[in-house]
Amino acid sequence: MRMxxxxxxxxxxxxxxxxAAASLVAMLLQVxxxxxxxxxxxxxxxxxxxxxxxxxxxxxxxxxxxxxxLNRPVRLGSVPGHYTGSNAAAYAFRILREDGxxxxxxxPAQIAELSPWRSKPSRxxxxxxxxxxxxxxxxxxxxLREKVNGHDVWVEVATQGDPxxxxxxxxxxxxxxxxxxxxxxxxxxxxxxxxISIRRALRGLVEAAQQAELMSPLDSARRFDVExxxxxxxxxxxxxxxxxxxxxxxxxxxxMFIARAAHELRTPLAVMMLELGRSDDPRVRRLEDxxxxxxxxxxxxxxxxxxxxxxxxxxxxxxTGRVAAEIVERLRDWAARDGHVLSIEIEEPARMVGDxxxxxxxxxxxxxxxxxxxxxxxxxxxxxxxxxxIVVEDSGPGLGELQLSELLxxxxxxxxxxxxxxxxxxxxxxxxxxxxxxxxxxxSPHGGARFSIAFPAxxxxxxxxxxxxxxxxx
Numbered sequence: 001m002r003m004x005x006x007x008x009x010x011x012x013x014x015x016x017x018x019x020a021a022a023s024l025v026a027m028l029l030q031v032x033x034x035x036x037x038x039x040x041x042x043x044x045x046x047x048x049x050x051x052x053x054x055x056x057x058x059x060x061x062x063x064x065x066x067x068x069x070l071n072r073p074v075r076l077g078s079v080p081g082h083y084t085g086s087n088a089a090a091y092a093f094r095i096l097r098e099d100g101x102x103x104x105x106x107x108p109a110q111i112a113e114l115s116p117w118r119s120k121p122s123r124x125x126x127x128x129x130x131x132x133x134x135x136x137x138x139x140x141x142x143x144l145r146e147k148v149n150g151h152d153v154w155v156e157v158a159t160q161g162d163p164x165x166x167x168x169x170x171x172x173x174x175x176x177x178x179x180x181x182x183x184x185x186x187x188x189x190x191x192x193x194x195x196i197s198i199r200r201a202l203r204g205l206v207e208a209a210q211q212a213e214l215m216s217p218l219d220s221a222r223r224f225d226v227e228x229x230x231x232x233x234x235x236x237x238x239x240x241x242x243x244x245x246x247x248x249x250x251x252x253x254x255x256m257f258i259a260r261a262a263h264e265l266r267t268p269l270a271v272m273m274l275e276l277g278r279s280d281d282p283r284v285r286r287l288e289d290x291x292x293x294x295x296x297x298x299x300x301x302x303x304x305x306x307x308x309x310x311x312x313x314x315x316x317x318x319x320t321g322r323v324a325a326e327i328v329e330r331l332r333d334w335a336a337r338d339g340h341v342l343s344i345e346i347e348e349p350a351r352m353v354g355d356x357x358x359x360x361x362x363x364x365x366x367x368x369x370x371x372x373x374x375x376x377x378x379x380x381x382x383x384x385x386x387x388x389x390i391v392v393e394d395s396g397p398g399l400g401e402l403q404l405s406e407l408l409x410x411x412x413x414x415x416x417x418x419x420x421x422x423x424x425x426x427x428x429x430x431x432x433x434x435x436x437x438x439x440x441x442x443x444s445p446h447g448g449a450r451f452s453i454a455f456p457a458x459x460x461x462x463x464x465x466x467x468x469x470x471x472x473x474x
Contacts, residue, residue, distance in 0.1 A: 020187065060078060061149075062149065090159060096156070111143075137161070139161060323360055327364050335371045338377075340380055362431035366451050390455070397447075399449050
């Protein structure tokens with residue numbers, strides 16, 4: 001069962017609706033049984049007709065209150081229509097006092113000769129029933145004793161074939177008494193108990209889902225706590241714990257492989273650069289550029305692997321303005337070779353608490369990315385502060401239709417780019433996630449791209465890890 005918008009329906013809602021549907025089907029079956037019994041079983045139908053008609057007339061007399069002294073005949077305020085309508089000849093009733101005094105009647109001749117109650121009725125007999133024609137349905141007479149305004153009275157009724165179909169109301173009353181009245185409280189009770197029971201049973205899963213929001217496969221200390229969970233939920237949680245452990249092993253193995261491979265490549269590439277530098281052959285220069293590019297890729301792989309391996313970042317106070325200024329100064333001459341102009345703007349206080357290496361790599365790779373992927377002569381502006389905010393924007397052509405989520409993937413490069421290995425923004429993303437910060441990209445006022453990093457503002461307080469920040473927010 002699914003809800004609108006593609007969201008899965010709550011298990012509580014699903015089970016409650018199914019219980020309600022099952023209860024409705026049960027009620028319909030019960031209605032069918034009651035109707036069949038009431039109509040097809042002639043003795044039951046006759047008894048129900050006499051009993052309910054007599055009680056109805058007694059209720060009308062009782063409703064007259066003090067006006068019905070029962071010492072003389074009374075005029076009923078509301079006689080049922082079938083006793084006065086076009087088929088009135090087929091219906092009769094008589095209401096008697098204990099001494100035989102008639103209180104109210106219609107067509108009494110149909111009952112007088114049949115009634116066992118005379119001037120001195122039996123005090124032990126409370127009900128009588130007589131089938132007037134065993135070959136026809138609802139040819140019946142009968143009566144019962146009722147207490148009205150403190151007096152015993154006898155209410156007698158008769159019908160010859162029930163041409164006004166009064167029996168339909170009788171059957172409806174049977175359904176109400178035998179099905180709806182007992183079943184509705186039961187359905188409500190079952191639904192309420194089901195909702196409460198399911199919510200309590202699923203409380204462990206809800207708590208597990210909240211725990212999952214804070215989990216990292218690499219943090220082996222954070223796993224599902226199965227204490228208090230139902231057996232089925234606990235089995236699922238334990239299976240997921242095992243899956244997280246296997247994922248953590250795979251991630252660690254992958255990172256270790258990348259780090260070792262990069263480390264093993266670093267020395268041979270350095271030796272190759274030395275040997276190539278000794279040659280004066282112009283054709284070697286192109287090879288030298290390729291080796292240099294490979295060396296940069298290896299360095300970035302090592303940086304990315306180092307950032308990914310950090311489970312608990314270093315926490316020290318960082319002057320982001322000073323770090324940004326140093327990076328701009330170091331890269332200014334390199335950027336100027338292609339006519340790029342680097343500038344720095346600092347808005348104090350430009351300070352935060354975090355991992356210095358990670359913050360430095362994030363800024364350096366943003367600047368490096370802006371220089372490499374914009375045309376010569378492009379201006380690149382670096383803004384630091386206030387707090388842990390870093391902005392790098394350029395006056396280049398922008399990102400076009402590329403999405404940030406695409407550019408953050410390792411080895412993903414812009415469509416017009418041929419430089420680099422596409423690892424710079426992955427390093428930036430990892431550094432930002434390590435601090436629980438936010439990386440965004442939009443269009444610069446100068447027409448190019450603007451990358452913004454919002455590291456957590458601390459004002460001298462300790463930096464929280466991503467897990468701690470999410471837990472605090474909840």
